[in-house]
Amino acid sequence: MGTNYESDELTGQTRTGNVTNNVTTGPDGLTLLGTARKKAKLTIAGGNFQGGSTSPANAVLNDITFVYSFKKNADECVLNALQMPNDYEEGTDVIVNIIWGPADTDTGNVKWDVKYNLVDDGDNIATAATTLTLLQAGPGVTEQRVTTGDFTIPGASILKSTLINLQVERNGSDGTDTYNNDAYLCAAIVQYTKNTLGSAL
């Protein structure tokens, strides 16, 4: 390991940790480097989505859980949009996970699509969407919570100011979607890497 602590009067920076992995305080505030960076998450509750061009019905399970109910043999979708927080490390990947549950005990696959576009000031808001796809089997237990694997949005062109328009779709008409009943969408989780505590004023 390198030096664990260093203070530089010329740059006004104090580094705690080694050269690669550290917490630095200085004129830019507090920044995190390497393994000192943190993972953070945002939640998009099911109720904060809006039905798309073909919208799933919504329902409340057991008087407590709001869900969108995606039918078999249909391509239904919901939408939301978010701007990355100011602690986001620009250029790093953004991960989306879907939290859902099945309507019955079947163990067929649900084909989930996450579609997105990245829009900055001056960009066309109708920029064509990119589609990410995952198949996930029903757990075999009615209404059991399941979290999908990672839908990874490449971060190369994502800035703090970037607006991410998100669409979640069950591609139920696809032959690989073999789950025989409704899939209940509860929420989406958006994970990102943070390397600071905000932007300069």
Next chain:
Amino acid sequence: MGTYYQVSDFGVARFGTTVNNVTIDTNGISFSGALVRKNLVTVSCTELADGGTAPGSGITGATFYREFDPSINQSLFGHFIFPNDYEVAGSLRVKLHWAPDNTDTGDVAWAIGRDFTNEGDLITGVSSTVFTSTAPGTANAMTIATATLSAASANPGTNFAFFISRAASNASDTFTGNARLLSLSLEYDSDKV
């Protein structure tokens, strides 16, 4: 400039000058001066409730939007709770992400109504601000309109109730087309972790 780094026997470590610094003490980590940060929370237009006269909606690609007509005042409502890292007596910047549906370059007059309420306050107050944003001349080109609001009465936990409307009847609204609202970001000053 002053000392860049100082640790006292009273359990206080200060990084930076006496004016602009990061301080670590028994209250945790705080920032002052130029090191106060800005953070934001996004509210997608999918999360806003319809007003008495509500805009229509549409979808293009992966983008859901609410469409404000040039001939009638339409509105959407929402709430935001000031987070615990908010700097008391800071300001709140509301940034609307919107796009025009045609190539006209007139101005859209946006209005934001708001009420900051703390425990025990009446929830019936409202004040509003109209601010304009010039259409870029390219259909569907994203544009950001910013209103800076005084948040002098806000504390962490204060409820910020707001509405967004297009003040179509205002003389300063000269844009001929529909204004498509995608989302808004609520940007605030943060002086602590």
